[in-house]
Amino acid sequence: MSIPALSGQLRSNFKIGVFDSGVGGLTVLREMLTQLPHESVIYFGDTARVPYGNRSKTEILRFVREIIAWFIERDVKMLIMACNTSSALVLEEVRSEFEIPILGIILPGARAAVRSGQNIGVLSTEATAKSNAYQQAVKEIDPKATVWQVGCQEFVPLIENDRIHDPYTLAIARRYSEPLIDQGIDTLVYGCTHYPHLAPVFSQIFPNTITVVDPAKHLTRAAAKELEILGLSHAETAHSAVDNTEFFVSGDAEHFAHVSQQWLGYKPSVQQVSVEVLESIHATPSQVAERLLGLAEKVISR
Secondary structure (H helix, E strand, O other), rough: OOOOOOOHHHHHOOOOEEEEEEOOOOHHHHHHHHHHEEEEEEEEEEOOOOOOOOOOOHHHHHHHHHHHHHHHOOOOOEEEEOOOHHHHHHHHHHHHHHOEEEEEOOOHHHHHHHHHOOOOEEOOOOHHHHHOOHHHHHHHHOOOEEEEEEEOOOOOOOOOOOOOHHHHHHHHHHHHHHHHHHHHEEEEEOOOOOHHHHHHHHHHOOOOOOOEEEEHHHHHHHHHHHHHHOOOOOOOOOOOOOOOEEEEOOOHHHHHHHHHHHHOOOOOOOOEEEEEHOOOOOOHHHHHHHHHHHHHHHHHHH
C-alpha cells in the first residue's frame, strides 16, 4: 500500500470512510465505535445497487471507483472496504489507482480463521465464493488448512429487507449451512459483512463447538494498527463516536435508518447521494491527485 502524498500531521483530523453495498458494513462500524471511539467516520451504503454479490467485476470496480472518488472530496484519511465482495474482486486494483490507504476485509478474516482452526467453512456471496479469495488467503498463511466455501445468494436481500426473523430465512440458512456441517468444520467465517446480523439464526443451526470468526473485528484492529503506523491516529475528543459518525446511502435514506436502528441502538440521520451523482464522478488518478492537493491547501489555509 502506498502512503498518500497528503500525509502530514493535520491529516489525523480527517475522517475514516467506511463503505459497503448496504447495511452489512454496519458490523464493521459497530466495531469501530468500540475500538476507535475517538475517530470520526463517514459511512456510505450503496443501497440503490445492492446486492453486489451477483454483479460482475467490471460493475463492482466502477461502483467502487465512484464511491472512493466521492469520499476523497470529504476529507478522509483512510478508506475501509467493509464489503467482502469488493475486497475479493477489486481491492488490489483500486489500491494501485488511489493514493490513500484502503483496507480490505479478506486478509484479516483469513488470519483469524487460521488461528482458530484447520477445517474452515466460509459463508459468503456467490461472487466472493467464486473468486476463491478466502481459500487463497488462508492457503498463503497455512497451506495445510482446508477451506470449504458456500455462496449464499439470498442472504443479503433478506437482511436488507429486515427479514432476519422470517421462518424462510432460517430455512434458507439451514440449506446453505448443511454442506459445511457435513464437512465437519471447526471454524465458520462470516464471509460477508451482512452475515453477523444473522447470528441469531446461525446459533440455531451450528453446534457451539464451531468457532465463529467475524472479520469485522479483525479488520478494525488492522485499521487501528495502520493508523498508528502512518501517524494518523486521532487524539482524544470531547465528542462521542456516535456524534462523530455521518451516514450516506445511494438509495432510500429512511429505509436504511429504520433497518439499521436495531444494530446501532439509535436511529441515525441519513442523507442520500443519488446514483446519478456518483456516476457523474469520473476520478482518474490525476484528478484524485489534484483533489488531494486541494485538500492539503485547504488544511494549510485553516
